[in-house]
Amino acid sequence: MFALIDANSFYCSCERAFDPKLRPLPVAVLSNNDGCAIALTREAKDLGLKMGDPYHLVAKRPELKPIVWRSSNYALYGDMSRRIYETLLDLVPVVEPYSIDEMFLDLAGMPGELAQLAADIRSHVRKIAKIPCCVGIGPTKTIAKLANKVAKKDRNGPGVCDYSEESVRAAAYPSLPLGDVWGIGPASVAKLAALGVETVGAFVAMPAEYVRKVLTVTGAKTHAELQGVICFPFNTAPATRKSLAVTRSFGRAVTTWPEMRDAIASYTARAAEKMRRHGLVASAMQVFMLTNRFNNDPRYANQVTFAVEPTADSFALIASAVHAAERLWRPGYRFAKAGVVFVDLHRPDDLPIQMLPSRDPERSARLMAALDGVNGRFGRNTLRPGGTGPKPQWGMRRARLSPAYTTRLDDVLEAQA
DNA sequence: TCTGGGGTCCTAGGACCC
């Protein structure tokens, strides 16, 4: 039996955890660049704000005036996620983090009544990690996710929904909309609606071969999972990742090559850092740049993917990325966004030995270790490659950023007795 | 002036091979 625990309006709840006066107020957290709303409290939803609404358009609407806006603070949210994880380990033996605000729990062999256990877990997380959550229970991950969704929708309910019993599911499925199912997105909802299938009950009643024909194997797995057949097993060891990206919209349009070059260099340096943290090397990379697609600026978008000598060396990768960007660059356009993606990631041991490496691998490794060591100790960007300046004009807008309460010594709250 | 970022998996079709 599985449980899925999912934080309510996670980013907003993190803001509230350290700023109690926000608790009764409608709160919304903005995407990078203060672009659009990506997390909303129930109070903000009730005022009519929607996920994805562009901030510069909705900030003026009079009925949305009471909303308290925050720039996204990933240092805070990432750390709060870790705290939830550790809090859960107080009560259950294994936890599988699924996303920044969701964790699967394996309840196999847990004593006592499951719904009561879920309620205990929920109140423990709320008390210790200061984050409100809902819990769903089911014999497969898909059912646990569905139960969680049901728990969330019931505003005055207990915050727990137990679908461990087949009879309970059979009673509930006919009234649940298909779009609530994990893995069934808008395209599949439309496809199935055209066939007259609109509820989980109707979906489950479809013959398996037919589902497979309409929705391919992914849909067939979801179909089986809803009937209690495990297709997505519990996984404690995280899979090694296959790609890794740093892509950003600019705080204002980039119109000169030196600015674009510096942006690409900075993104590459960040991505290389991430890659080293995972102990991986890239043997191919992609670089792209594009203009604003929402206004009337002349449009241009281009990308290039190319192989590189497998490495995690920032300097080597920056040189390759900038060289590629130079080929994509077109003067006269107002660029809104650019990015660097490392694909074809490997553990260095899995690759053949480079017979004629273009740089000394030992020296490179020592240099990168020194770079990461200094930055780990004194803060990101203390040491950085040339051309990756700290506060560029094109940098992210984050006008409403909260303090890094848990990860920056200067920002830690003071308690007075 | 201002509309996010970062992932995974699957399939079809083309290129290529024998």
Place this chain on the structure above:
DNA sequence: TCTGGGGTCCTAGGACCC
């Protein structure tokens, strides 16, 4: 009148997730 069969690999695009 008539032009095979079977395989692999790669890529682009679609769909989904948070």
